[in-house]
Amino acid sequence: MATSMATKEELKARIEAAIPGASAEVRGDDGHHFEAVVTAPTFAGLSRIAQHRLVYDVFDGELGGRIHALALQTKAD
Amino acid sequence: MSDETQNPLREAIEDAIRSNDVILFMKGTPEQPMCGFSARTAGALQALEVPFAAVDILPDPRIRQELSALSNWPTIPQLFVRGELVGGCDIVTEMYESGELAELLGAEQPNDAAPAEAGQPAPLSIENRLS
Numbered sequence: 001m002a003t004s005m006a007t008k009e010e011l012k013a014r015i016e017a018a019i020p021g022a023s024a025e026v027r028g029d030d031g032h033h034f035e036a037v038v039t040a041p042t043f044a045g046l047s048r049i050a051q052h053r054l055v056y057d058v059f060d061g062e063l064g065g066r067i068h069a070l071a072l073q074t075k076a077d
Numbered sequence: 078m079s080d081e082t083q084n085p086l087r088e089a090i091e092d093a094i095r096s097n098d099v100i101l102f103m104k105g106t107p108e109q110p111m112c113g114f115s116a117r118t119a120g121a122l123q124a125l126e127v128p129f130a131a132v133d134i135l136p137d138p139r140i141r142q143e144l145s146a147l148s149n150w151p152t153i154p155q156l157f158v159r160g161e162l163v164g165g166c167d168i169v170t171e172m173y174e175s176g177e178l179a180e181l182l183g184a185e186q187p188n189d190a191a192p193a194e195a196g197q198p199a200p201l202s203i204e205n206r207l208s
Binding site: 052064 | 114150
């Protein structure tokens with residue numbers, strides 16, 4: 001297969017590897033639609049837009065494609 | 078470099094954002110949304126009874142490309158208020174529920190600030206009865 005199916009474990013690992021100090025709770029078992037709650041100290045003082053961009057950047061070019069949807073909630077602490 | 082300033086579609090999008098205080102780029106229309114995320118976002122604005130402009134991005138894939146390139150935001154829907162990107166479905170829903178969206182838009186928060194759902198309440202209530 002050219003593209004493997006995304007899993008919640010993969011998303012969790014990639015978010016936590018890319019954002020310093022982040023912890024991510026990811027749900028979703030259909031390979032395309034996911035929900036994530038991401039907590040990271042680096043979010044402190046950032047607007048919601050900026051916080052979400054940091055997470056979206058982890059999946060640059062994959063959102064809307066391989067990962068159809070990632071519902072996101074971000075927290076600083 | 079000069080290509081960016083000679084891009085009529087990009088200019089049309091920028092102009093639409095500039096000339097509408099509240100503008101939602103979505104899949105489908107507020108009356109007939111083609112995606113649940115777009116439906117929920119439009120539903121929040123409708124619940125606040127705020128007039129807004131809506132642009133359906135589906136007819137031409139270049140609209141989405143240009144919009145995401147200029148907003149640096151990968152997903153649809155996208156809500157802009159007074160020229161600034163507020164966010165997509167998650168942020169708008171969170172702000173609706175907390176009352177921040179009403180505040181930003183100078184609207185009154187409905188007493189019943191249940192999670193916004195656009196249109197079709199009927200199928201939902203059927204599901205609720207079954208569960």
